[in-house]
Amino acid sequence: MSSTNKILYKLSYLYIFWMFLFIVLPVFLVFWYSITPLKSGNSLSFYTIKFTLENYKHFFVKSDYIKSLYNSFKLAFFATGFTLIIGYPIALILANMKGKKRNIFLLLMIIPMWTNMLLRTYAWQYIIGRNGLINHWINQLNSFLPFSIPELNIMYTKTAVMLGMTYNYLPFMILPIFSVLVKLDKDLLNAAYDLGANKFWAFIKITFPLSIPGIISGATMVFLPAATSFIIPQYLGGGKDMLIGTIIELQFKGTANNPNFGSTLSIILMIVIFGITTLFSLGSKDESKGESLW
Amino acid sequence: MVKGKIFSYLYTSLILLFLYAPIFVLVIFSFNDSSKKMTWEGFTTKWYIEIMEEDIIQSLIVTLTIALLATIFSTILGSISAIGIYHLKTRYKRVVLKVNSLPILNPDIVTGISLMILFLAISLQFGYTTMLIAHIIFDTPYVILAILPKLKQLNPNILEAALDLGATPSKAVRKIILPQLAPGIITGALIAFTLSVDDFVISYFTTANGVDNLSIWIFNQTRKGITPAANAISSIMLILVITLLTIIFIRLSKDFKKKESH
Numbered sequence: 001m002s003s004t005n006k007i008l009y010k011l012s013y014l015y016i017f018w019m020f021l022f023i024v025l026p027v028f029l030v031f032w033y034s035i036t037p038l039k040s041g042n043s044l045s046f047y048t049i050k051f052t053l054e055n056y057k058h059f060f061v062k063s064d065y066i067k068s069l070y071n072s073f074k075l076a077f078f079a080t081g082f083t084l085i086i087g088y089p090i091a092l093i094l095a096n097m098k099g100k101k102r103n104i105f106l107l108l109m110i111i112p113m114w115t116n117m118l119l120r121t122y123a124w125q126y127i128i129g130r131n132g133l134i135n136h137w138i139n140q141l142n143s144f145l146p147f148s149i150p151e152l153n154i155m156y157t158k159t160a161v162m163l164g165m166t167y168n169y170l171p172f173m174i175l176p177i178f179s180v181l182v183k184l185d186k187d188l189l190n191a192a193y194d195l196g197a198n199k200f201w202a203f204i205k206i207t208f209p210l211s212i213p214g215i216i217s218g219a220t221m222v223f224l225p226a227a228t229s230f231i232i233p234q235y236l237g238g239g240k241d242m243l244i245g246t247i248i249e250l251q252f253k254g255t256a257n258n259p260n261f262g263s264t265l266s267i268i269l270m271i272v273i274f275g276i277t278t279l280f281s282l283g284s285k286d287e288s289k290g291e292s293l294w
Numbered sequence: 295m296v297k298g299k300i301f302s303y304l305y306t307s308l309i310l311l312f313l314y315a316p317i318f319v320l321v322i323f324s325f326n327d328s329s330k331k332m333t334w335e336g337f338t339t340k341w342y343i344e345i346m347e348e349d350i351i352q353s354l355i356v357t358l359t360i361a362l363l364a365t366i367f368s369t370i371l372g373s374i375s376a377i378g379i380y381h382l383k384t385r386y387k388r389v390v391l392k393v394n395s396l397p398i399l400n401p402d403i404v405t406g407i408s409l410m411i412l413f414l415a416i417s418l419q420f421g422y423t424t425m426l427i428a429h430i431i432f433d434t435p436y437v438i439l440a441i442l443p444k445l446k447q448l449n450p451n452i453l454e455a456a457l458d459l460g461a462t463p464s465k466a467v468r469k470i471i472l473p474q475l476a477p478g479i480i481t482g483a484l485i486a487f488t489l490s491v492d493d494f495v496i497s498y499f500t501t502a503n504g505v506d507n508l509s510i511w512i513f514n515q516t517r518k519g520i521t522p523a524a525n526a527i528s529s530i531m532l533i534l535v536i537t538l539l540t541i542i543f544i545r546l547s548k549d550f551k552k553k554e555s556h
Contacts, residue, residue, distance in 0.1 A: 118516065123323075
């Protein structure tokens with residue numbers, strides 16, 4: 001056994017080299033460019049004589065950028081909250097379903113994730129847009145009601161962006177919570193009932209605390225993509241709300257065209273995210289955090 | 295109690311409605327006889343014929359071939375690497391797994407940009423190849439994470455028994471370890487494929503201006519004004535996926551029933 005182990009671990013060498021080249025090196029290069037001044041013609045030349053902290057200064061000095069980071073996190077935070085409030089009951093209901101019915105509903109929940117993310121975000125414009133379905137129905141309703149319901153006017157607002165985030169990432173909150181609830185030992189609940197607890201208190205004292213790892217997992221899987229998305233703000237926010245994802249994209253492929261500053265933003269973003277995930281993993285007692293998918 | 299059940303059904307239906315609303319809209323508007331997005335101007339199936347046009351078929355081929363190739367490469371790389379990583383000493387294992395999780399934890403925009411910068415720094419020409427490499431890079435960590443739990447569940451004694459009975463290490467790996475890892479490998483491959491088919495951000499940053507995958511094509515469409523052709527192709531893919539999943543589901547239920555009746 002130990003002799004095979006002595007060989008088998010060497011299989012990892014290929015991947016370690018791969019990771020260095022394709023995971024570590026790119027991050028290092030981003031950092032390199034973040035402390036390099038913008039070259040004329042916006043070329044990303046690797047060779048540079050002077051280093052500068054100008055890009056970082058620019059980030060902190062111009063309050064817009066900190067504001068956009070804050071706004072992105074705020075929106076993502078609320079979206080995460082909504083997915084939790086909406087999704088937790090679904091996870092509970094699913095966990096209490098039996099066999100075939102549960103599998104069917106799980107499938108139904110996952111199928112929307114198989115449509116293209118851009119299209120299903122864009123499609124919300126059809127529904128909540130000025131000339132969209134909801135307003136169409138409201139107007140029809142208004143034509144024979146004595147009072148008139150106001151039109152929905154949330155397109156291109158932060159509310160629409162939050163709706164889009166909640167919509168897109170809801171399954172990512174439901175599934176981890178579901179997978180934890182499913183493994184819950186029913187005997188614990190039965191013991192609680194035997195000892196006189198009603199359903200409400202059994203939930204509060206037993207089910208909910210035990211589901212917290214799932215909640216943390218789900219929250220991570222919703223918050224991070226939501227905070228850094230640039231599609232959802234672009235389609236549903238009109239691209240005018242400067243969220244951090246939008247700004248970074250503009251630096252590289254859009255009008256701002258400052259890849260060095262974009263690199264700075266990326267590094268700052270990575271540091272903040274690293275900080276947040278470290279906080280989360282401190283709150284979770286699961287030792288095997290890095291070793292499985294959830 | 296009954297009130298609880300009614301509430302559950304109502305709530306679940308509401309949420310399902312929420313989840314499927316844009317999808318219904320997508321499918322319905324794929325039959326819209328109008329290039330202007332939101333006004334319904336009659337029923338037509340012409341968009342399903344329109345999608346046969348050059349651009350969109352090209353991007354579909356790119357999407358599918360990249361997803362397929364990336365899945366194959368990342369699954370092979372991931373399987374070998376998972377086995378290797380599993381047998382590393384704990385302190386090295388921890389570091390390796392931390393680095394491995396970077397493409398997973400990093401938002402796609404950061405991964406996409408870092409890869410774009412890497413390719414620029416080594417003056418690699420952007421295009422199909424860079425997109426493929428990028429996909430393999432972000433697929434492999436998921437494959438590894440899907441296989442590692444299966445490695446944990448392996449009974450080491452079986453491997454030792456096989457070696458004692460005279461199997462060469464390579465035969466032992468092939469005939470004993472791999473079959474037991476199969477569920478993890480398949481899961482990893484499925485995840486990789488799913489991620490690659492639907493990827494937008496990373497592909498967007500690592501491709502050239504002409505090599506589009508389906509998501510990028512759609513993105514360009516939304517800049518110009520989306521044609522229902524995009525809806526049409528999305529609807530077709532959706533039907534394919536639903537059909538595929540239903541078939542798998544029925545087969546699994548049949549297998550389950552067979553096992554029970556024995």
